[in-house]
Amino acid sequence: MSKKLLHAGPLQHDEVLVLLTSLIKDQLLPHTRDAKPDTSQKQVYYFSMEFLPGRFIETNLLNLDLLESCKEILRAHHYNPDLIFQSELDAALGNGGLGRLASCFLDSLAALDFAGHGMGLRYQYGLFEQKISNSKQVELPDKWIGEDGYPWEEIYSEEAVTIQFGGRLVSGYKDNRLTFDVIGPERIKAIPYQIPILGYHNQRVNYLTVWQAESIPGQQPVEFEAYAKVKRKAEEITEFLYPDDSHYEGKVLRLRQQYFLVSAGLQRILTSFFKSDDHQIFDLPDKLSIQINDTHPALIIPELMRVLVDNYKLGWEEAWNLTTSVISYTNHTLLDEALEKWPVFLVKEQLPRIFLIIEEINRRFCLEVEYKGLEDWESFADLSIIYQENIHMARLAVVGSHTVNGVAKLHSSILKNQLMKSFSTHFPNRFTNKTNGISHRQWLMNANPLLARFISELIGDQWKTDPQALKDLLKFTNDPDVLLQLSAIKHANKIRLVDKIKAETGHDIFVESLFDVQIKRLHGYKRQLLNLLHILYLWDVCHEKPEAIKVPRTFIFGAKAAPGYLYAKRIISLISSVAEQINQDPLAKGKLNVLFLPNYNVSQAEWIIPAADISEQISTASKEASGTGNMKMMMNGALTIGTMDGANIEMTELITTEHFFEFGIRAEEVLAYERNGQYSPREIYNQDLRLQKVLQRLVDGSITGDTVAFQDIYYSLLFKGDEYFLLKDFGSYVNVQNQVQNQFLDSQTWQKKCLINIAHSGYFSSDRTISEYATDIWGLVP
Incomplete structure (x- = not known):
């Protein structure tokens, strides 16, 4: 070299x-291009619409x-x-936590020496490149692939496969079997690109395969205009991550993306499977497992059934037993808006044979439920995969998998006992929990080398391969020299971030301030708006009682709002407008600094997380499935302010609430309010003078910017139900933030709490999570 x-x-x-x-x-x-696969290990394939490796x-x-x-x-x-x-x-193959989790899982599969591979799409553009102009989000194309391609990938053009859409379905009868043929389908080429995933010091090389769509030469119309239209229709499948599906064309494109992924991926899996001469079709459950990451790849269930029944001539029951033995499903959300439903007419139009199989899966499942004694036919509204002319993909995923897991204890409990209660009653042994984890190699060893070296100096290197050995740090929690060095490392990381922000944005940040960080996808339930309401309260304090602010604060936001999510974009506009005014206010100088860092991504997170003092994990209780940002910042010595939601609960079980800043109503209270409809945000507003002052700023013109957007936010909170209970939790949040300030003044106690958090963070390594998947779901042996 x-x-x-x-x-x-x-x-x-x-x-x-x-x-x-x-x-x-x-x-x-x-x-490995010409090598046969290693048949001594069971293979696992992780299907995800997102991967976000950085x-x-x-x-x-x-x-x-x-x-x-x-x-x-x-x-x-x-x-x-x-x-x-x-x-x-950064490879822009994902958006948020879903894609980052998938990448951490691939990292851990390789590190633990499992044969585990990813299947995704090779988007030409990521979600978007975010700019902030006039305090508003502007979306630009995120072109991450250079003219010479992506340096880590290798194209396998000779292994391209064909995907079919549309056409006319014709049934027949041959050799005593019902047959189906699709006449005149649209055919599209899927070209695989492989990115190597290396294991940690073990010579393991797994692969992330991402597929690119191209038109098939020779099948296009002769006229140039028609040819260009066909070519464009094929290539748009892998052009953008998450096309806007608020209109018909967007829905069609998202459905085509999902089927394109599962059909291409399954063809590659079976081709690899049959490269081994001794493999037979009935060996599938013993030789491979397929994990679907959320509902996006759920079409792999009817696709595998199609292949087994139509191509391999298996009977329905034989094919169904193989399918359900191979596939398992991870649920990532409890939000109804994110539980995908596809209109029946759309699936019939684009995937006629797949729809017929889904219809048959549903018919047989409903008959099975009825046979087992379910007499109340109204409850089929909760069970039927096809209901009110929509296909419920989460239901399809549950019925077609042998295991369904949530990603944190609370999430799995709500999934099993409320959201999917009818299914868990019918399949009592199918539901389980696998709390998420993160790669400690990327998020500590790489992102924070100063801290990683210090840890090794204290307890040796065992934690690098056994992250739960970080608990050995607990013996240093009362060592003043260790705590002083821990503080110095945090200070150095803060200087690094300050210099980076200065170079890229021109903003000056007081390095001695408390760095309060909320970096994640912008969504109502994640409650960046609650964070901002507290900032507005502190701004009032700067003017009315400045001596009450004993600790300077730097609030750092990083988030993208989906292009079609208008409310989230309004929140970004509000944060940006408030930040601009506070940062120019002489009465707030030296006390408050607010930054919205545009175009948040993995590389940006690797700078921010090691510098964070406070980690904002403030979602509405019961709404966040798990969270992984909470784990990353915990591992890097930040203290968490959070609700009892997602993995925050397991975090407090490990470190105790003494080392965690808890606030807010619990999940059972949120769910009760949603059932009984008795929540009154107006009543809370009338009783809290602080809240009245803060909300008045949204409508009295004191915040310059998009006043119409700010008024809409105001009305959403006071007159449209305050869907995510911000006003209910505001008082509790302000009180616990006061605790943060008071405790930060005691540096030694603060650093002790930080060290305790780091010591227990090894539990949240994705190595632990993947070990549990391997043992309990996939049946893998390293």
């Missing part, structure tokens, strides 16, 4: 990156045990390793 750098002459940062990437791919990875260069060098030596060589030749590594663009 050093000789290449010596003889290459002066290179730009991106050129050095390309060189390093090529060296890793060409010289350090095994060449930059691979540091991760791969770390896993190959070359990171530090590579940095030394680069410095020896007068290169800055950080600048070189940062020149790699």
Whole structure:
């Protein structure tokens, strides 16, 4: 490596990156294009519409045990390793926690030496590149693939497969079997690209396969205009992540994306499966498992049935037993809006044979339920996969899987006992919990090398392969020297972030301030707005009683709002407008600083998280399935302010509430209010003078900007039900934020709490989560 750098002459940062990437791919990875798959291990395939891996260069060098030596060589030749590594663009294959979780899971599968691979789509553009202009979100194309492609991927054009849409379904009878043929379908080529996923110090190489859609030459109409239209229709399938599905064309495109993924992925899996001469179709459950990440890939259930029944001529029961033995389903949401439903006419139009299979799955399931004694036919409204001319994808996923898991204890409990109660009654052994986790290699070892080295100095390196060994840090919780060094590491990370923000935005941040961080997808239930209401309250305090602010605060937001989610975009506008005014207010100077950092992504998170003092995990109780940002910041020594929601509950079970800032009503109270409709935000408003002052700012013109949007937010809280109970939790939130301020003044006690959080964070490693999946769901042996 050093000789290449010596003889290459002066290179730009991106050129050095390309060189390093090529060296890793060409010289350090095994060449597997023509190799038969290893049949000694059961394979697991993780289907997800999102993967959000961030930059691979540091991760791969770390896993190959070359990171530090590579940095030394680069410095020896007068290169800055950080600048070189940062020149790699994030792979924009996802949006938020769903995609980040999928990437952490692939990392852990490889680290634990399991044969586990990802299946996704190769979007030409990510969700969007976010700019803030005039305090509003502006969406620009997020073109993350360069002219020469993506350096970590390898194209396998010769292994492309064909996907069919539409056409006319014709039934027949042959060899005593009912047959189905699709006449005149639209055929689209799916081209696989592979990205290697390296195990940590174990020579394991798994793969993330992402598919790109192309038209098939020779099948297009002769006229150029018609040819261009057909070509465009094919390529748009993998053009954008999450097209707007608020209109018919958007719905069609999302459905086509989902089927394109599962059909292409399944064809590749079966091709690989039958490369082994001794594999038979009935060996499928013993040789592979398929995990569907949320409902987006649920069409793999009828697709596998189609392949087994139509192509392999199996009987329905044989095919169904194989399908349900192979597939398992992870639910990620309790929100009705996110539980996908596809109109029957749309699925019939685009996937006629798939619809027929779904219809038959539903018919047989309903007969089974009736046979087992369910006499109340009205309850079929809760059970039927097809109901009121919609196909309920979560129900299809539950019926067609052998295991259904939630992603935190509370989430799994609500899923089993409320949202899917009818199904859990019918399938009493099908539902389980697998609390999410994160890759400690990426989010501690790579993102926070200062802290990682310090931990190893204290307890050795065992925690790197056994993260729960971080509990050995507990013996240092009363060591003043250790706590002082922990504080110094946090301070250094804050300086690093301050310099980064200054360079990119021009904002000056007081490094001694308390860094209060909320970075995640912008959604009503995540309650960035509650955070802002507290900031507005502090702004009032700056004017009325400035001595009450004893600790300077820097509030950092990072979030994207879906392009069609108008309310979330209004919240971004409000945050940005408030930030601009507070940061220019001389009475707030040295006390409050508010930043909305545009275009939040994985690389940005790797800078912010190690610098965070407070982690905002303030979702409405019962709405957040798990959360993983809470785990990342806990692992990096931030204290959490949060509701008893998602994985926050398990966090407090580990560290006790003494080391966690809890507030807000509990899940059972939220659910009771939703059932009885007795919540009155207006009543709370009338009783809280602080809240009255804060909300009046939204309508009295004191906040400049989009006043119509701000008024809409005001009315949503006071007159449209306050759906996510912000006003109910406001008083509790302000009180606990006062506790944060008072405790931050006692540096030694604060650092002790931080160390206790770090020590218990190993439980939230994705290695633990994947080990549980492997043992309890997939039947994998490392």
